[in-house]
Amino acid sequence: MGKRSTFERRARDFYPTPAEAVTPLLPHLFAGTRYCEPCAGDGALIDHLAAAGHVCASAWDIEPQRADIARHNALHRLIGNIDCFITNPPWDRRTLHPLIAHLSDQHPTWLLFDADWIHTRQSAPFMARLRRVVSVGRVKWIPGSAMTGKDNCAWHLFDKPSAVPAALFGRLAA
Template identity: 65%
Template sequence: MGKRSDFERKPRDSYWTPYEAVIPLLPHLHKGSTFEEPCAGNGQLQDFIEQAGHLCTYSCDIEPQRNDIAKFDAFHINKTNADFFITNPPWDRKILHPLIVHLSDIAPTWLLFDADWMHTKQSAELMKRCVKVVSVGRVKWIPDSKMTGKDNCAWYLFFGLDGTEFSTRFVGRELPEMRAAE
């Protein structure tokens, strides 16, 4: 699935978000947050976040894999009443980059994708919108696989550009025993 893999990618980057990738995001959502899931796929990410006590007010995908997910293109969303957009978007830069701009111009936007992206030249302008990066590490995208993906992942929180200058806050990975102590 990653840039160093010789495996054929799934169409539309349809890799369902495992729970392990959601855990690092949860402490960064205020209690009872509302969100929209604009690249919902099979709804797994939405379900995990709702199970943690948050409310999905709308979910869509261009090819939904569940009846309760609307068939709708995220680029046609023009408003929301939710606190956030939260999604695991396609990682193809031709889709990802315009999606960052489009969604974050509407509402704060949490996106899960490769952590390496922030270190590339292509990210420079978009990182001006990034207020937080939460490290996830490597994710096991294919449940039956013995291996995790080859790329580290992160949650990125983007805001629209309104003249405000942001400094990005970086949150490293927590050890499991640190989580258990809370």
């Protein structure tokens, strides 16, 4: 589940996105954002964004868990006519890193994953793509569990490479 956890990770890093993880992203989206959800799973993120007035133009997953989500591998898809990608991707770096490059070559890309990533050497090849980091904090990934995850999370906005430095947005008061 995390680097400090003894729990086994779920297959394909499938952890549905809880509403409290989406709330910090909302001020960074313009009204009626039209997006694609490329790692849609059970559609939880789509539902949270729809409740905030955003429009999912397309949703995919390699193992969709809902009838309105198409079966596609995001690394093999191209899409036009959207404002951005928004997803809670697998955190496994062998999947995450290619997704950062592939998706952000097409459109601005919001990805929810561990906040510590920006402090590692493995992030260096992607830093020219990073535009914003929006702090989320610890998330309760498993409904009904007593504990939150052990890693702090953040939304990371990636785009085509540029010399523009990333902006960091800390947690807002509850």
